[in-house]
Amino acid sequence: xxxxxxxxxxxxxxxxxxxxxTVIPRYCKGCEICVALCPKSVLEIREFKVYVxxxxxxxxxxxxxxxxxxxxxxxxxxxxxxxx
Amino acid sequence: xxxxYDKYMRPGKLPHIWCPxxxxxxxxxxxxxxxxxxxxxxxxxxxxxxxxxxxxxxxYVDFNTLHTTHGRSLAFATGVKLADPSLNVICVAGDxxxxxxxxxxxxxxxxxxxxxxxxxxxxxxxxxxxxxxSPTTPHGKLASxxxxxxxxxxxxxxxxxxxxxxxxxxxxxxxxxxxxxxxxADGITHKGMSVIDALCTCPTTYGRRNKLGSATDMIxxxxxxxxxxxxxxxxxxxxRAEKILTGVFRQDIKPxxxxxxxxxxxxxxxx
Numbered sequence: 001x002x003x004x005x006x007x008x009x010x011x012x013x014x015x016x017x018x019x020x021x022t023v024i025p026r027y028c029k030g031c032e033i034c035v036a037l038c039p040k041s042v043l044e045i046r047e048f049k050v051y052v053x054x055x056x057x058x059x060x061x062x063x064x065x066x067x068x069x070x071x072x073x074x075x076x077x078x079x080x081x082x083x084x
Numbered sequence: 085x086x087x088x089y090d091k092y093m094r095p096g097k098l099p100h101i102w103c104p105x106x107x108x109x110x111x112x113x114x115x116x117x118x119x120x121x122x123x124x125x126x127x128x129x130x131x132x133x134x135x136x137x138x139x140x141x142x143x144y145v146d147f148n149t150l151h152t153t154h155g156r157s158l159a160f161a162t163g164v165k166l167a168d169p170s171l172n173v174i175c176v177a178g179d180x181x182x183x184x185x186x187x188x189x190x191x192x193x194x195x196x197x198x199x200x201x202x203x204x205x206x207x208x209x210x211x212x213x214x215x216x217x218s219p220t221t222p223h224g225k226l227a228s229x230x231x232x233x234x235x236x237x238x239x240x241x242x243x244x245x246x247x248x249x250x251x252x253x254x255x256x257x258x259x260x261x262x263x264x265x266x267x268x269a270d271g272i273t274h275k276g277m278s279v280i281d282a283l284c285t286c287p288t289t290y291g292r293r294n295k296l297g298s299a300t301d302m303i304x305x306x307x308x309x310x311x312x313x314x315x316x317x318x319x320x321x322x323x324r325a326e327k328i329l330t331g332v333f334r335q336d337i338k339p340x341x342x343x344x345x346x347x348x349x350x351x352x353x354x355x
Contacts, residue, residue: 069109
């Protein structure tokens with residue numbers, strides 16, 4: 001499931017243990033909202049774009065996904081916290 | 085599973101024009117999720133907007149959309165709703181668009197109690213035209229046209245729409261995006277005029293001039309400075325005066341305008 005019709009080659013996918021964080025650098029404006037809201041410090045800004053640094057710490061709270069104004073980040077997990 | 089926004093977005097429109105850190109995108113996502121939660125048919129939903137940053141929103145979503153003249157979104161929406169009352173009409177407008185240029189349309193749509201959902205993107209400033217003060221800029225704050233502080237007092241969107249007679253009135257913030265989504269969904273299902281005051285941020289022209297910090301600081305400000313309407317009852321009056329109240333302020337049942345109008349049509353036909 002790609003986020004908002006971005007071409008597949010534009011997405012940067014980080015995947016570990018059934019958890020998948022998709023980032024679209026072309027949409028990201030580097031506002032750092034996701035970085036500051038993430039309670040587990042999973043995300044970082046590298047070269048003005050969001051970068052998934054520590055995916056193993058992610059607890060799928062979806063704070064970053066719900067509050068990203070630019071449709072640039074998507075979290076898919078085991079479904080224990082995410083909603084359809 | 086993550087939410088699938090693809091279904092409701094026009095292809096090839098992103099990235100959007102809003103500035104880095106602008107919270108309008110968060111309200112747009114909340115509106116899309118609210119529409120999905122209610123389960124509206126895309127072809128039976130109309131989104132109407134005026135002019136301004138917030139009013140660029142209908143361009144990105146795949147519904148029947150109208151981008152109209154400045155402040156007249158509710159006037160056009162009233163026409164759409166009366167032409168076919170079975171449509172679901174949602175209005176999006178910024179604070180200046182809704183309350184200054186379209187102020188009369190706003191209060192009279194509230195007074196008529198027509199079945200429209202109005203989402204006010206309240207960012208306290210005219211962002212697109214360069215940061216002029218708007219009717220919701222707080223007293224004493226700086227804007228490009230008030231370089232020594234704003235002498236005016238701000239409109240309270242909730243009090244204004246309740247006074248004008250809207251039957252569903254609520255206030256949410258972009259920090260509390262999931263309750264905001266719920267309020268918009270309730271506003272859509274409510275029969276009658278629904279006004280949702282969505283507090284958002286303008287880090288570029290408002291935050292920078294008033295030294296409110298980064299986009300993130302402005303969003304986190306809502307966390308500390310807003311309080312739910314039920315929790316506020318436990319606070320002392322002094323504590324409450326410092327906070328912005330959020331939540332559902334009114335949910336009334338009153339005769340709806342389209343139905344009342346249909347009664348007149350039927351009566352005149354029978355005569």
